[in-house]
Amino acid sequence: MVRFFSYFFAVMALLTLPLKSYGQDNKTVYSCDPEINEWVKANLDKIHKMSRTEWLLLDEMKGRAVFAAFTPQQQQDFWQTKIKEVLALDWKTEERTHIQKLGNFFKEHFFIFSNHSPESEKVLVDFCTKWASEAKEQLGWDDKIVYAIVMSGAKVLDTKGNLEPLPQRSK
16 A cells, blocks of 8 residues: 555656646646646736635646646645645544644645655655555544545545545536
8 A cells, every 4th residue: 555655646746747848938838638738828827826715616637737837835835725724624633743744844845846856756755655654554544534635636624535526627
C-alpha cells in the first residue's frame, strides 16, 4: 500500500504542475484539452485573482488547469485554506494534530509551489507518503480519508472523507 501512495503522490505532483516546459509564453500548456487550455490562457488575469471558493465552482478538468495556472502563492494559499476547512471538522485531538502537520508542511515549504524541480517533488512525495502511512497506521484512517484531505482539491464534508462533488463539465 505504501507503494500505491508513493506512486499516487508522484502522479498527483505531476498533475498539479502546469505543462510549462516551454516557458511563460503562448506555448504554455495548462490542459491537454485544447478548449480548456485556451480558456485558461484567455482568463489568466482573472485566474490570478481567483480564490479557492471560486475554484470550487469549476468542474474537475477546468479546475486542474486553473490550479496549474495559479501563482505559487495562490497554490500555497489554496492548500492552507483547504487545511483550515478540514481542521474545522469534528476531529479527535490526535487527528487534528496530524492534519496540522500537513498544514505546517505546506506553510514551511513554499518552494514546492514555486520550484517544480525533481528535488522539490521528491520532498513533497516523501513527506506526503510518510504522512499518509502514519495516518493509516496510527489513526486508523482509510484511503478515502487520506485521499479527501491530501489528494483532492474538493471540499471535505466530514471526518469519513466524503467530498463535496465538483460541478460536472458542461458541453
